[in-house]
Every structure is written in C-alpha cells, then in structure tokens.
Amino acid sequence: MSFLSIDIQDKTYPNACVAIQQLKFTATQGEFIAIVGPSGAGKSTLLNVIAGLDTQFSGSVRFGGSELAKSDVTLGFLFQECRLMPWLTVRQNLQLVVKHTHATPHTKTIDEWLQCVGLQGCGELFPAQLSGGMQRRVALLRAFIVAPDVLLMDEPFQSLDAPTAAQLRSLLHELWQNSAPTVLFVTHNLREAISVASKILFLSARPSKVILEYPLTRLAPIDIESDEVSTEHKKILETYPNLLAGLHLD
Amino acid sequence: MWQAIKRWYAPLDGNGMRLLPVILVVILWQISGNFSDNKILPQPSAILNLLQKETFEGDLLFHLGMTLRRVAISFLAAMVLGTLIGIAMGIYDAVDKALDTFLVIGLNIPALVIIIICYIWFGLTEFAAILAVTINKVPMVAVSLREGARALDKRLFQVAQVYKLSKFDILTKIVLPQLLPYIFGAVRNGLAIIWKIVLVVELLGCSNGVGFQIGGFFHFFDIAGVLAYTFAFMLVVFAIEVLALRPVEKYLLRWRT
Secondary structure, eight states: OEEEEEEEEEEEOTTSOEEEEEEEEEEETTOEEEEEOOTTSSHHHHHHHHHTSOOOSEEEEEETTTBOOGGGSOEEEEOSSOOOOTTSOHHHHHHHHHTTOSSOOTTSOHHHHHHHTTOTTOTTSOGGGSOHHHHHHHHHHHHHHTOOSEEEEESTTTTSOHHHHHHHHHHHHHHHHHHOOEEEEEESOHHHHHHHOSEEEEEOSSSBOEEEEEEOOOOSOOOTTSHHHHHHHHHHHHHSTTGGGTOOOO | OHHHHHHHHTTSOHHHHHHHHHHHHHHHHHHHGGGSOTTTSOOHHHHHHHHHHHHHTSSHHHHHHHHHHHHHHHHHHHHHHHHHHHHHHHHOHHHHHHHHHHHHHHHHSOHHHHHHHHHHHHOSOHHHHHHHHHHHHHHHHHHHHHHHHHTOOHHHHHHHHHTTOOHHHIIIIIIHHHHHHHHHHHHHHHHHHHHHHHHHHHHHHOSSSHHHHHHHHHHTTOHHHHHHHHHHHHHHHHHIIIIIIHHHHHHHTTTOO
16 A cells, blocks of 8 residues: 655746756655666655645645645654754754654653664763764654654764764665655665665656666665675666666666 | 064953053043143042032932933833834734834934933833833834844744743743843843833933933032942942953853853
C-alpha cells in the first residue's frame, strides 16, 4: 500500500524557470528512499513542495492514500543547514518542536534522547558551542523526536567530514529502524544513496522527473567506502551510463 | 613619553581603562581652575558642593524626577509605536511604501518644529510635552526595527512551519530573538536622543524638570548650577547603562559566543 504518493504536474518559478514537470512516485510506509539527481535538478524544491513549504505548483501530494489534511501528518525535515535556533539551548530547541506534536509517544525524555544520540550533558549548551557534527545530531534528533510519519532530508550530511558523516548515517539508520518513518533522502552522491537507502529514485536534469526507480535489497547500513557499495555503484553506472548526467533514458 | 603611558595603561582591566582618562580630565580641570575665572568654568569641587546642596536642601531630586518621568513615558510610547511600525514596514512591502515618505519627513523635521507645533495645538500641557518627544523619536525606532524585520531569517520560519509551531512560539522564540539586537540599538539611541529633546521641551513649556531649571540658571549666568544639574543627569544615564542595559543585553545575547 502506498503511504505517500506524489504527482507533480508542473512547478514553475515566477522567473519562468521550470523546476519540475510530470514527476510521479509513490512510497510505502517505512520505506527509505534516496533521491539522486544532478545539482540544480529541483531536488530541494521537490522536498519543499512535499513539506507544504511551497504551494505554488500544480499536482498533488497525498499522504496515507487519500489527500489527508496536512495537519494530520507529522513531518520531520532535515535541511541542508541545521537551522537550529541559535538563541535556544539544545534542550529548548528540542522542547520547542515536541510541544506541538499531537502524536506524543514520549516514552523517552529529552535527556534519554540526548543520550541515545551521544549528546548526554549537552542539553544546556547553545548550538554555537557545539561542533558541526554535534549540531547535525541535534537537528537529526529534532526531526525524530516529533515521531514523524514522513522524514524529509535535503543533503543533510554534505558539509561534514567523511568519518562524521558515516557516524551520522549509521545513527540515522538506527533511529529509522526504531520508529520507521517514510524517509526521502535527497543527495547528489550516488555512493551515499546506495549505502543508506532501500530504493533509489533518479531524477533528470531540470525540469526534473523520475527517470529510474532502482530497488536495493539490503536493509542494514553499509560503509560508504565498502566493496559492496562500490560493486553496486559500478553496476548501476554500467547499466545506465548516462544516469548521473541526468539525461533522459531511452 | 608614549611608551610610559602605554606601560601604565595596558595592564588595566576594562573598567580601569574606562575610568582612568575620566579621572585625569577631572584632576586637570580642578588644577586649571586655580589659574582661571571660576565664574566661567567652576572647578569640579565647586560643582560637587553645589550638587550636594541642591540635592539635600534644594529641589534637584524633584526636578530630576519630573524629567525622568517624562523620559520614561515618552521612551516607552516611542519604543512600542516605533517597533510596531518598523516591523510592519519591514515585513509588508505595501506598508513600507505607504509610510516611507512620512518616515523620511519624520526623521528630518527639526525637533524644535514638532515641539512648538505640539505646544500651540495642545497648549503648554504635560500631554503636549510628552507627545512632542514621542513624535520625535518614533521614526528613529521604526527605521532601526525595519532593518531588523528585513533581516529576519526566512529559513527559520520554514522550520516553524514544518514543525507546526504556534504563532506565540514563532513570535517569542523566532522573531523577537532576531530583533533583539536592533531593539537594543534603538533603546540606546532612543535614550540618548530623548534626554536631549525632553530638556528642550521643558525649557520651552514646562514649569518643572531639569530643562526648566537649567533655563533658570541661564537667566542668571549660573554656570555652576547648569553643570551641577548636568552632572546629576550624567549619573542617572550611567546608572541606567551600567546597571540595566549592559547586564540585560549581556544576558539576552549570551548565545553569541
């Protein structure tokens, strides 16, 4: 059963730049989908449309089969930047979003959550006092603490060094397996997509649409540098040589 | 010589660096008084004596209180009005366009013109006095807050939308913290300007207050009196800055490490 179905006929910016056209896909509940496409392909725009941040488009975004009221769906969104409130402590940043979720399976307190992502004792610090990787953890935690039905991620680990990014990917997987939200993970890094996702959607260059859905069989996260990822990476590129250029496939 | 000054000055802490030049000036002033006409420039010791006398035997505290009351009321009124207008102008382009001309006029019209018009229209009343000061200050607050509202980070509002924050939380946890530096700027500027304007207003149309008293001293060429009141005034200004503004600002902006 498809939990999320996206059908965007047309998303054109006021400056006449057509970002998305005829983009369709569905996702089942708890699926981890990576969305890969060339830069400037409208990947961020797609997430903004799904999140309801951008309503100037024609088409539909449906949750749970029917067009559920947006207010009934709990979203988590990890932006390219952390977007924590710099004037609130880590704890206050988390409390801010927890208050407004009506789905409140708060079996865990904020301290337990912090412990769970390796940030014990950081609750009273301000974001500026944390390292980049730790700020990401807080942002990741903020996205999970609301118990989201759908988690949108926009190249969240892009600016991090490789070991930190790897740590966060495995943390993400751990959190995902515990609560199983539907994840849409945007990246332009195919290796990263292979290492985290259960399905990869390839987008064309602008105006973007889905040119290939590529299922992966594995569920556990794997190291981005591992042979498994390299093999898969090679296989995809050999089968579809023009894929990453974002060209339309025949 | 320069090296010697540096050797003395450099080891001081922040407060020492602030105080030392002031003390030096006062000492020089006191010494120079011995060689000049004390009617034109009374010595600091004479001013302090007068200040003490005016405080405990005269009406200095009463007049200072009246002035502070006017400052407080018009300051609050100007901050609230200016903040609301500034935010509206920063957020809504139509409001900005509609009010921009008036803002430019308000910023540039001489304070004296506003004061005289207010007194003519509303008589020599307390209301007219406070209104005149408020009108003078509102445009400056509005300009500062308009900048602040324009600089609001739209990306944080997206966070608020995704996580469905309440209007109240958006205002108190996202908007106000971003405006605080601009509000503090307006407060500082605001106080500085309002002191000055209130005294003129009092000189022209009030029967009490520091401005009224200084007007009286002016008639008798009593420079010591003028300076004694000025000094009392300065003490209040510094007390507000050191005891209120700085600690509050430091606390509220402590997240900027």
